[in-house]
Amino acid sequence: MSQAPKPEELLRVSHIPPKKDWMDPRVDLIPGTWGYPGKASSLETLGLPNPREWNPTDEDWKLPPNWKEIIHEGLKERLEKYRSLKVFLDICVRCGACADKCHFFIGSGDPKNMPVLRAELLRSIYRKDFTAVGRMLGTFAGGRELTEDVIKEWFYYFHQCTECRRCSLYCPYGIDTAEITIVVRELLNLIGVNIDWILGAAANCYRTGNHLGLEPHTFKGNIDFLVDDIEEYVGVRLNPTFNRKGAEVLFIAPSGDVFADPGIFTYMGYLMLFEHIGLDYTISTYASEGGNFGLFTSQETMKRLNSKMYAEAKRLGVKWILGGECGHMWRVLHQYMDTMNGPADFLEVPKSPLTGTVFDNAKSTKMIHIVEFMADLIHHGKLKLNPKRNDYLRTTWHDSCNVSRGMGMFEEPRYVLKSVCNNFFEMPENTIREQTFCCGGGTGLNAGEFEYLRMMGGMPRAFAVKHVQEKHGVNLLVNVCALDRAILPPLMDYWAPEVAVSGLTELVANALVMEGEHDRPTDLRGEDIPGLEGDE
Amino acid sequence: MAVWYSLLLVLGMSLFVYLGAGLLGLQAIFGIVIPYAAILVFLIGFTMRVLGWAKSPVPFRIPTTAGQQKSLDWIKPSKIDSPYTTWGVVGRMAMEVLLFRSLFRNTKAEITEGKLAYGSNKWLWLGGILFHYTFLTIVIRHLRFFTEPVPYFVQVLDNIDGMLQIGSPVIYQTDVILVAALLFLLIRRLVSPQLRYLSLPADYFPLFLILGIALSGIMMRYFAIFKVDLMSVKVLAMGLATFNPTVPEGIGVMFYIHLFFFSMLLAYFPFSKLMHLGGVFLSPTRNLPNDSRMVRHVNPWNAPVKVHTYEHYEDDFREKMIEADLPVEKQA
Numbered sequence: 105m106s107q108a109p110k111p112e113e114l115l116r117v118s119h120i121p122p123k124k125d126w127m128d129p130r131v132d133l134i135p136g137t138w139g140y141p142g143k144a145s146s147l148e149t150l151g152l153p154n155p156r157e158w159n160p161t162d163e164d165w166k167l168p169p170n171w172k173e174i175i176h177e178g179l180k181e182r183l184e185k186y187r188s189l190k191v192f193l194d195i196c197v198r199c200g201a202c203a204d205k206c207h208f209f210i211g212s213g214d215p216k217n218m219p220v221l222r223a224e225l226l227r228s229i230y231r232k233d234f235t236a237v238g239r240m241l242g243t244f245a246g247g248r249e250l251t252e253d254v255i256k257e258w259f260y261y262f263h264q265c266t267e268c269r270r271c272s273l274y275c276p277y278g279i280d281t282a283e284i285t286i287v288v289r290e291l292l293n294l295i296g297v298n299i300d301w302i303l304g305a306a307a308n309c310y311r312t313g314n315h316l317g318l319e320p321h322t323f324k325g326n327i328d329f330l331v332d333d334i335e336e337y338v339g340v341r342l343n344p345t346f347n348r349k350g351a352e353v354l355f356i357a358p359s360g361d362v363f364a365d366p367g368i369f370t371y372m373g374y375l376m377l378f379e380h381i382g383l384d385y386t387i388s389t390y391a392s393e394g395g396n397f398g399l400f401t402s403q404e405t406m407k408r409l410n411s412k413m414y415a416e417a418k419r420l421g422v423k424w425i426l427g428g429e430c431g432h433m434w435r436v437l438h439q440y441m442d443t444m445n446g447p448a449d450f451l452e453v454p455k456s457p458l459t460g461t462v463f464d465n466a467k468s469t470k471m472i473h474i475v476e477f478m479a480d481l482i483h484h485g486k487l488k489l490n491p492k493r494n495d496y497l498r499t500t501w502h503d504s505c506n507v508s509r510g511m512g513m514f515e516e517p518r519y520v521l522k523s524v525c526n527n528f529f530e531m532p533e534n535t536i537r538e539q540t541f542c543c544g545g546g547t548g549l550n551a552g553e554f555e556y557l558r559m560m561g562g563m564p565r566a567f568a569v570k571h572v573q574e575k576h577g578v579n580l581l582v583n584v585c586a587l588d589r590a591i592l593p594p595l596m597d598y599w600a601p602e603v604a605v606s607g608l609t610e611l612v613a614n615a616l617v618m619e620g621e622h623d624r625p626t627d628l629r630g631e632d633i634p635g636l637e638g639d640e
Numbered sequence: 641m642a643v644w645y646s647l648l649l650v651l652g653m654s655l656f657v658y659l660g661a662g663l664l665g666l667q668a669i670f671g672i673v674i675p676y677a678a679i680l681v682f683l684i685g686f687t688m689r690v691l692g693w694a695k696s697p698v699p700f701r702i703p704t705t706a707g708q709q710k711s712l713d714w715i716k717p718s719k720i721d722s723p724y725t726t727w728g729v730v731g732r733m734a735m736e737v738l739l740f741r742s743l744f745r746n747t748k749a750e751i752t753e754g755k756l757a758y759g760s761n762k763w764l765w766l767g768g769i770l771f772h773y774t775f776l777t778i779v780i781r782h783l784r785f786f787t788e789p790v791p792y793f794v795q796v797l798d799n800i801d802g803m804l805q806i807g808s809p810v811i812y813q814t815d816v817i818l819v820a821a822l823l824f825l826l827i828r829r830l831v832s833p834q835l836r837y838l839s840l841p842a843d844y845f846p847l848f849l850i851l852g853i854a855l856s857g858i859m860m861r862y863f864a865i866f867k868v869d870l871m872s873v874k875v876l877a878m879g880l881a882t883f884n885p886t887v888p889e890g891i892g893v894m895f896y897i898h899l900f901f902f903s904m905l906l907a908y909f910p911f912s913k914l915m916h917l918g919g920v921f922l923s924p925t926r927n928l929p930n931d932s933r934m935v936r937h938v939n940p941w942n943a944p945v946k947v948h949t950y951e952h953y954e955d956d957f958r959e960k961m962i963e964a965d966l967p968v969e970k971q972a
């Protein structure tokens with residue numbers, strides 16, 4: 105925890121606004137709350153404008169000479185393209201209902217992190233440049249001049265929003281500040297203002313198919329390691345196939361699960377589950393990323409990265425696509441993919457080969473979530489489970505923002521979790537389901553240099569966990585998102601030590617009774633399971 | 641500052657009418673020209689704004705889901721909060737527009753003694769809903785000035801509103817509630833440090849203006865010195881409604897202030913945040929079904945993009961793929 109102060113200090117956050125008028129755009133770049141700029145090479149890979157070396161702490165950001173015009177034209181174009189933007193810029197009544205709904209405001213107390221004021225940062229420019237009243241009355245009507253300081257302010261505050269949409273839930277008009285953030289990040293990208301953790305990942309996805317930049321052989325190699333681990337801990341040798349034509353199902357997971365702890369245990373879980381039910385599936389090295397860093401860059405980049413899924417499904421001739429545990433991946437798949445890259449008329453409506461269930465909820469997109477798939481399997485008794493293997497765990501469920509407010513998947517994961525684990529405790533009502541709190545690091549704010557911001561932004565989530573930790577002895581925070589699996593562990597270390605983090609399929613696999621397995625005194629992490637000796 | 645500017649503006653406006661309609665005797669301007677102009681601005685402005693929004697397409701289906709999606713048969717979907725049918729969307733919109741459903745969710749986050757708590761906070765919802773419904777009732781009640789005979793439902797509404805039979809003339813409950821709600825909304829803005837920080841003149845101005853309308857109306861009705869001749873008011877109103885305007889003598893200046901405030905509200909409406917009245921219906925996070933995987937949503941400006949195709953990918957990595965036993969389309 106280099107940049108973040110001690111939790112006690114952070115708790116003393118004040119929500120009283122400063123003296124300085126919000127219309128003053130100048131910002132202090134507090135260490136630990138902003139990201140390093142996108143590398144020129146990443147921008148070049150993606151063909152994005154204004155690749156250069158620059159630093160946010162420099163006075164000169166080396167913007168293109170006509171940057172003002174670019175932003176103006178860019179905003180104009182987007183007003184014509186998105187009704188959401190236009191309506192949201194026009195109708196906010198500044199009632200403040202959204203203000204204390206944002207985890208970044210709760211955690212930081214910075215008034216510009218109130219969703220309403222975050223949106224005003226763009227709205228004030230829009231008023232001045234695009235409305236008659238604003239043009240005439242200027243500041244009096246809430247208009248602001250577009251200056252380089254405004255660009256710097258945008259860079260700072262629109263990378264302090266994780267597009268979690270919690271604000272939009274409470275707004276009486278459904279104003280979604282995430283939509284504003286998406287647009288402002290697009291505008292900033294037009295003049296080459298962006299952060300490396302997003303751009304680097306997007307460039308990697310574009311080139312190699314996954315955000316880690318794993319080339320095909322390495323990607324396969326990593327999964328082979330997981331296969332070895334499964335053999336060691338479970339005693340069963342699996343043979344996943346790659347890029348295999350004619351498989352029934354193409355499986356795509358967030359690539360974080362292939363590489364990073366504790367996501368890898370979830371990936372082991374996927375592999376074991378598929379083996380257990382004998383699914384005819386294949387993994388692609390080309391479409392090897394479920395997550396989509398384009399969503400945090402621009403609509404176009406999102407589409408370019410996402411296009412690989414359908415293209416690969418078509419090339420391999422599979423029937424349908426199964427998606428792994430990820431958050432923003434599912435926002436894109438559920439709400440954007442079919443529109444951007446469909447229609448997927450070369451695929452069939454997903455049908456579970458084991459239960460015969462036809463997933464009509466995905467009859468157009470033809471891609472279902474692994475949790476939907478598992479819930480159906482368990483409901484039909486197709487999995488041999490021994491939930492006792494998870495008895496040493498006391499779990500709670502973190503609803504990831506994107507599958508909550510951008511999809512509405514609440515019951516499926518709870519059903520699965522309760523089926524494989526006997527100890528489950530809900531966090532307080534105002535912090536779960538559609539009201540869930542962000543982990544504090546979505547949309548590319550997971551970089552090391554954002555650590556302080558993440559500890560602030562993750563505070564509401566962490567406090568809810570701490571509550572069930574103290575009350576019920578919860579020791580495992582289960583979730584269905586790859587970013588959560590990366591972001592929540594340090595957050596827990598900081599606010600609620602001793603609470604571990606895992607994906608859902610990991611627990612399913614830990615409870616799975618595999619054919620031909622040997623004695624399994626350890627879990628998938630290779631750790632001894634307390635109290636299992638003498639069982640079975 | 642913002643609050644004083646707005647207050648001064650509204651006070652200045654009443655002075656302006658006092659001079660114009662009272663001292664200079666320009667009743668025709670204040671009684672006919674300005675109201676007609678205001679209505680015109682309102683109608684044209686409102687329509688233009690809505691058409692302007694409608695002109696921009698909705699490229700993606702992005703409802704904010706606030707309940708269980710429709711997926712497996714045995715999982716109960718949330719028909720209203722995560723609607724997947726047209727009727728579900730209609731239900732959701734009705735709840736939003738008529739009952740302020742989202743505002744009803746409001747909570748208040750507080751850090752006390754190292755704990756974060758979320759209290760239920762329905763005051764804004766209550767103040768908002770009381771304000772809107774009393775205002776609506778009062779507007780409808782005013783139809784009795786513009787119609788002859790007065791429609792039955794207006795009479796009924798009038799009777800219900802004066803049901804408590806307090807005072808003479810009878811005090812309308814809505815008058816009292818409206819003023820109370822307005823004061824609540826105003827005071828809330830001033831007392832909460834965050835709200836005061838972000839409030840613009842455009843937030844205070846409509847509050848003062850509507851407060852001005854309400855107070856001028858109340859003064860006319862209940863205070864003898866401001867009393868106006870109701871029969872003459874009706875003649876003027878009927879004249880306006882039948883496009884046969886006349887200005888009867890002897891209507892007190894308070895009436896012109898009342899009418900002017902209302903005209904200003906109408907004229908100001910299309911250029912302000914008050915357009916949320918129209919906008920709420922067009923909000924894509926509320927008025928779309930959560931069925932994006934069932935039914936394809938078409939984006940009118942969806943255009944091809946440059947992608948990294950599989951062929952390119954294989955060209956980039958063919959050797960390594962072959963070495964790792966990965967199938968390839970073309971041998972090296």
Ligand code: SF4
Pocket residue numbers: 195196197198199200201202203219220274275276277278279
């Ligand atoms: S809740 Fe909606 S209308 Fe109210 S301030 Fe926030 S964005 Fe504006």
Ligand code: SF4
Pocket residue numbers: 205206207208218219222264265266267268269270271272281282285
């Ligand atoms: S989308 Fe989430 S992070 Fe962004 S302003 Fe709204 S609540 Fe805050």
